[in-house]
Amino acid sequence: MKTNRLINSIKKSALLEREEQRVELGFGTQLTGLQGRLVNPDGSFNAKRVNVSFWAWADIFHRLTLLSWPRFFVVVFLIYFVVNCLFSLLYMLIGVENLQGIHGTGVSDKFWGAFFFSAQTLTTVGYGHVSPAGLMASALSSVESLVGVLGFAIATGLVYSRFSRPVPKILFSQNSIFAPYLDINAWMFRMINESPNELVDVNVSVSLSRLETLPSGQRTRKYYPLKLERNQVNFFPMHWTLVHPLTEESPLYGVTEEGLRDSDTEILVYIRATEETFLQPVHARYSYRYEEITWGAKFRPMFDGAKVDGIVRVDVQKIHEFDKVSLN
Template sequence: MNFKRTGIGSATKSGLSSGKRTLASHRNSTLVEQEEKRQDLGFGTRINSSYARLINKDGSFNVSRVHASFWHRLNLYHRLITMSWPKFLLLVFAAYMTVNAIFSILYLLAGPEYLKGLPESNTGNRFWGAFFFSAQTLTTVGYGHVSPSGYLTSAIAAFESMIGLLAFALATGLLYGRFSRPIAHVRFSRNAVFGPYLDVNAWMFRIINQRSNQLIDVEVEVSLSQLETKPDGTPFRRYYLLKLERSKVNFFPANWTLVHPITESSPLYGCTPEQLEESDAEFLILLRAVDDTFSQMVHARTSYRADEVLWGRKFRSMVDSKTSGNYSLDMDTFDDTSEVPLNS
């Protein structure tokens, strides 16, 4: 009897435990499904209290890494490929002058008498004579009016020649990489606008290809990032994919105004400028296209914060009416807007 009662009690407890596990499993699966459906662009939901945009106007990400290794932070090749042309040329010139200055000092330390043809008037003339001899050796030009003699000076010259061959091969590769790297020179309007569109209102911005190359199969995605509050009062960042009136075009020869109609299904429905400011809203733009010149995919990114949205405005036409015979666009009017009343 005791054994039977113990068995029944164990079965009852086992059933209760099984039921709890079933409820917990169902709850966990529900949370997993909600998490899988949540929109996330890769920035996560954790946020800082300070004002900071996720994507800068130039398309770079406003994210910094701390305690990373020096070489990972340096990323020399990426920096040399992506830095501006003035900075790149200035860096190459500075490296060229520095290397020649170092080798000219080495020649003088080895003994200026071992450089035949070197001026002997004073130390300054000797330095510049050794400097120009270094430049001729580094570039393998070798005019011949100064030549090394002695084992040590000849060894320094031989080593410099090898450095010159490797350095100029590297510089040539960097120049080719910079010229051959396809870049989408797409210009985004300075501001986005919130204005009337058909019988509703819409959030809009404008883009144009600044170069004469052809971009085809252009596709644009727009996401809204804003702060919301959990039931426990904890703030978190949420992302919405905004549906555009047209998100893809086959050809992109002229300007293109991207339109997100504010319908009842839009997360911007009934929104005010003050609400956008309070929610730290940011519109994240991603553009993809195929560059017909390189036959490669190119990208462009930017963002608009709440204070960069003009309310009750619309973009003015860029068509130059003074030009006849072809479709002409006036680039000076790209950012121009005019005031219009919003639809009620």
């Protein structure tokens, strides 16, 4: 009995070994009915977590850090306006007569008088022509001053975090292509760093995602690494064309346009690099769906033929341009 138990414990499982060798990017195998992207063109994941806890949803600092600059300033202005309106109503509740210097008689005049006093108190400007009188007004203005100091400390931290967070501005070609390469064919795309900050030690990994039918008839999503001709460069001052040769070992070997469409193929690109100014690691994501792959094409050169002061110039806007050619 003990011998049988020992044999069962050391017996290898073919299914387990196969599962351990399966490539997994983090999307799982169950996304079979979704005819859509896994990674959006802006690099975000095409997935949304629902029913999260309140504290996870209320991570306001993280949300404000990731907002675009226009939206960030709109949110800051709205918060500033709402807080001032709230304190203005509180001043009116305890009586505007407790604010010396407001001479309006109508409700509107009193509200705007209290509003601008609140704005001056919140920002600690305090012009002095309006001042609190009495315990309630003085206590409320003291609380508002504290709220203003803490609020501007948080706003300062947000602005600093937004400026200090390195964001790579890598522009990808709108389409990837199947192109002739040496005496074979290859799948290619290209990219360029638009930011004035240089990137060094750039590493690129590419994976293929597609639907496949198991012997049981069940559809499952599988992932395969695509070996690049070169996946790492030390410097990235110009554009870079990434090449995956279509050899017999390639998961794309012998594919057709119909096959890519039927298998809902998407090619995922992940980039890791070091931002040279602050020596901080950065990363970027992109993907190409099957309809974004052009068959029989060749990228046009991006170098500007005219040299000025001996400097090689690269036309960034040409990154998307290609010519139709015949495959090998």
